[in-house]
C-alpha cells in the first residue's frame with residue numbers, strides 16, 4: 001500500500017521540520033504534541049519557515065497556503081489512526097518512546113509503517129514494544145530538516161525488505177538523498193559526529209581554547225560550515241547528552257562519554273538555541289555571544 005497520509009509525533013526541532021517537508025512534498029500530515037500550547041508553538045515555527053521562503057521568493061503565497069492546508073496539529077493519539085506512516089520525533093529517552101510505541105501500536109491500523117527519527121536508540125528495541133517489528137524501521141533526518149539533504153534509512157533484522165523499499169521511496173519523495181544502514185547505535189553520522197562534538201567540549205573544559213577559538217579553528221582550519229560548539233547549540237545540549245549516554249552505554253568507549261561540563265549545562269537548563277543559552281547566549285539571536293563557562 002503506498003504511503004499517502006503521514007503522522008508525525010513530536011513537534012519540536014525535528015518534528016516540526018519533518019512535518020513541514022512532508023507537507024511540502026504533498027502529503028497530508030497530522031502532527032501530535034503533548035499540549036495544545038506545544039502544538040501551536042510547533043505549527044508557528046513551520047509558519048515562520050514557510051513565510052521566510054515566501055519572502056525570499058522561493059515559494060508562492062498560494063503554495064504556502066496549500067502546504068499549510070495539508071498540516072493539522074493534534075494532542076490526541078487517536079487522530080493518527082488512519083496514517084500510513086508514523087514518524088516519531090519525541091525526546092530521546094527510551095521510557096517515553098516505549099510508552100508511545102505501545103499506545104500507537106494499539107491505535108493504528110496493522111498496515112501502518114512505524115519509523116523512529118531517533119539518533120541513537122536501538123530501532124530493534126523500539127520495534128519490540130509493538131506487534132509489528134516487520135513494519136518498523138528508522139528514518140533519521142537531520143537538523144534543520146528543510147535544508148539538510150540526508151536521510152539515514154535504517155533496517156533491523158526483522159524489517160520487511162518491502163517496507164524498507166517503501167521508506168526509501170518516501171525519502172526520495174521528500175526530495176532527500178537516502179543512505180541505507182543497519183541498526184547499530186548512532187548509525188553512520190552520529191557514530192562519527194558525536195565523539196567529535198564531545199571532544200570539542202572536552203577541549204573547552206581542559207582550557208585548550210575559548211568557545212570562539214574552538215569554533216573558528218574548525219571553520220577556518222577545516223572548512224566546516226560551523227564550529228562544533230555552535231553545532232551543539234543547534235542540535236540541543238539535552239539531546240546530545242542523551243545520545244552520548246546511550247552510545248556510551250552501548251559501546252563502553254570513553255570517546256562517547258559525556259563530559260561533565262555538558263551534563264552541568266543540561267542540568268542548568270542551558271540547552272542551546274532552543275532555550276536561549278548554551279555555549280553562546282542568544283539574547284540577541286542575530287549576534288550570539290560566547291558564554292564564559294569556566
Ligand SMILES: NC(=O)c1ccc[n+]([C@@H]2O[C@H](COP(=O)([O-])OP(=O)(O)OC[C@H]3O[C@@H](n4cnc5c(N)ncnc54)[C@H](O)[C@@H]3O)[C@@H](O)[C@H]2O)c1
Pocket residue numbers: 009010011012013014015032033034038088089090091092096100117118119120140141142143234235236239274
Ligand atoms: N536535534 C537534532 O539535531 C536531531 C537530529 C536528528 C534526530 N534527532 C532526534 O529527533 C528526536 C527529537 O529531537 P528534537 O531535537 O526534535 O527534540 P525537541 O526537544 O526539540 O522536541 C521533542 C518534542 O517531543 C515532544 N514530545 C515528548 N513526548 C511526546 C509524546 N509522547 N507525544 C508527542 N510529543 C512528545 C516534546 O514536547 C518536544 O516538543 C530525538 O529522538 C532526537 O534524537 C534530533
